[in-house]
Amino acid sequence: MRSLTSPRQLKDLLARHGFNFSKSLGQNFLVDQNILNKIIEGARINKDDLVLEVGPGAGTLTRALASQAKKVAAVEIDKRLIPILDETLKDFDNVDLIQADILKLDIQGLVDDVFDGQSFKLVANLPYYITTPIIMRFLEEGLPFKSIVVMVQKEVAERMMASKGTKDYGSLTVAVQYYTQPRLITRVPASVFIPPPKVDSIVLALDKRDKPPVEVKDQAAFFALVKAVFSQRRKTLLNTIHASGICDLEKDKLRLLLEGLGIDPSRRGETLSIEDMAKIANALF
Numbered sequence: 001m002r003s004l005t006s007p008r009q010l011k012d013l014l015a016r017h018g019f020n021f022s023k024s025l026g027q028n029f030l031v032d033q034n035i036l037n038k039i040i041e042g043a044r045i046n047k048d049d050l051v052l053e054v055g056p057g058a059g060t061l062t063r064a065l066a067s068q069a070k071k072v073a074a075v076e077i078d079k080r081l082i083p084i085l086d087e088t089l090k091d092f093d094n095v096d097l098i099q100a101d102i103l104k105l106d107i108q109g110l111v112d113d114v115f116d117g118q119s120f121k122l123v124a125n126l127p128y129y130i131t132t133p134i135i136m137r138f139l140e141e142g143l144p145f146k147s148i149v150v151m152v153q154k155e156v157a158e159r160m161m162a163s164k165g166t167k168d169y170g171s172l173t174v175a176v177q178y179y180t181q182p183r184l185i186t187r188v189p190a191s192v193f194i195p196p197p198k199v200d201s202i203v204l205a206l207d208k209r210d211k212p213p214v215e216v217k218d219q220a221a222f223f224a225l226v227k228a229v230f231s232q233r234r235k236t237l238l239n240t241i242h243a244s245g246i247c248d249l250e251k252d253k254l255r256l257l258l259e260g261l262g263i264d265p266s267r268r269g270e271t272l273s274i275e276d277m278a279k280i281a282n283a284l285f
């Protein structure tokens with residue numbers, strides 16, 4: 001097999017295996033060598049890297065990763081793709097293929113088994129229907145990743161990179177920017193996939209921070225506040241925090257506490273920076 005980014009060769013391969021795309025599994029396969037190169041360059045893969053790929057599909061990205069990295073573990077949910085992957089990956093002895101649902105898999109267990117517990121890079125052209133839960137798992141479960149390089153729907157990428165006060169700014173922004181530094185790698189038109197999705201995409205690198213940009217006393221409490229702040233975007237900060245039940249301070253005391261921190265209680269929560277949210281969480285809990 002010469003190139004899986006050739007639409008004709010990919011279609012022939014899939015037809016030979018009697019494979020039909022599943023819309024509900026977010027199957028849009030990449031057929032553009034230039035974008036593939038940009039993903040590999042953006043992920044800065046070298047011969048020492050251990051790479052976890054989610055959703056290898058027919059193996060296009062997997063092959064490119066395996067030729068640059070020390071080892072690749074690829075997790076694919078769709079059983080029908082396993083014989084196809086066995087064929088496309090047969091020349092590589094550094095790929096472990098795991099048939100599983102990434103949302104249910106014990107990822108730390110996999111890292112221990114396949115990577116001897118060492119840190120890894122996540123690289124994936126993600127299925128769009130579960131982009132956010134996948135990324136949140138990696139961020140919140142303390143998995144030892146160095147960076148996450150993912151193709152995601154344009155709108156989701158914009159939420160991850162958003163600045164405070166914009167419509168895209170929300171709890172995903174705060175979680176992503178608390179743990180990582182986003183870096184835009186390239187914009188991707190829908191036409192580079194078979195079949196083309198309804199949305200455009202962006203390849204984004206999320207480089208793990210050595211430590212969070214703000215000091216937070218209680219991480220769970222901080223994220224509870226973040227969730228509360230964005231759940232009622234139109235209300236004032238004072239009303240949102242009071243109504244959320246995350247603390248049992250009376251409204252007047254809460255007002256004084258916010259004013260004492262130099263934060264206007266009548267502001268909308270979405271105008272708060274990550275620093276402001278950390279300040280409030282540290283004072284509240």
Ligand code: SAM
Binds near residue numbers: 058077101130
């Ligand atoms: N990597 C391939 C490419 O770039 O051409 C395919 C990408 S396609 C957008 C997403 C892939 O994720 C599909 O192969 C799909 O079957 C797989 N997938 C969907 N849901 C999954 C899940 N919960 N766990 C693991 N893989 C999943």
